[in-house]
Amino acid sequence: MDMTISQLDPAFQKDVFRCFEEQAYAIPARWLYDRRGSELFEQITELPEYYPTRTETALLENYSEKIAEISGARRAVVEFGSGSSTKTPLLLREMQPAAYVPIDISGEFLAASAAQLQKQFPQLPIYPLEADFMRRLNLPHEVADMPKLGFFPGSTIGNMIARTSVDLLRFMRETLGVGSQLLIGFDRIKDVDVLVDAYDDSAGVTAEFSLNLLHRINREMDGNIPVDQFRHIAIWNDLYARIEIYLEAMSDVTFAIGGNQYNMEKGQRLHIENSHKYGLRDARLMLRAGGWSPLREWSDERDYFSLVLAEAHPHKNAP
Secondary structure, three states, X not given: OOXXXXXXXXXXXXXXXXXXXXXXXXXXXXXXXXXXXXXXHHHHOOOOOOHHHXXXXXXXXXXXXXXXXXXXXXXXXXXXXXXXXXXXXHHHHHHOOOXXXXXXXXXXXXXXXXXXXXXXXXXXXXXXXXXXXXXXXXXXXXXXOOOEEEEEOOOHHHHOOHHHHHHHHHHHHHHHOOOOEEEEEEEEOOOXXXXXXXXXXXXXXXXXXXXXXXXXXXXXXXXXXXXXXXXXXXXXXXXXXXXEEEEEEOOOEEEXXXXXXXXXXXXXXXXXXXXEOEOOOHHHHHHHHOOOEEEEEEEOOOOXXXXXXXXXXXXXXXX
């Protein structure tokens, strides 16, 4: 079914119009994940250059039993930005959870992945929640009184600037409650070539993923952006310790979105994603700023990636 402007997510509409009307030329990365974007991202995770998924999966295979031992059984596992939930079974098999709540902004993709996971765990109560997890959420009433373990893999926290990351961690704390725990992945700083290749693969899947944002705008907002006149660019910004993703105009372009006319000059860039990387202590500091106390941390032998288990202790007004 075609989507009219009035049927759009108003936040998506607002972010797109602001990008071009204010000539800010930046769109939040969360809008990359419509159904097609989510499918393409799953392909990215299987690429040889994309080390984060393989590394984090190995960590979960090696340490989920220990994580479950520390965390304790019968928690409700709440996954923020669940996607296809491919890593989740590794955790659920060891956790003996009371329930599972996958949260994702892409409703269709969420429903399909939840149904697939239900086949693997037929006795597990699963309560999918279609929502933007970038703010405090009301979880399904079925899990309200259960102890909770938040699960935020993939170093998705790295897509946000530091202020937004800390805000998100605070919202997670409010959503899950004092006494809850959070298992979160952080991608580490490493060789620049390794980082850039992971976000600009030789097969061009990441480029297709980025360009899908323009296709989405055209599809959902009655746009005619000439997608073939833009190219995907990934660069390392050492000052901010992050990979930055842009869509660059390869010629002067004029296009319409929702009846409004816009222009971009050759060489102008649309900033669509950041992926921050973290030093040894950076992740722990960010967690504490967001109201979480780190309990344990696990990393691979190359220190490419780490998993941190943290707990939401009551706030203290003094040391």
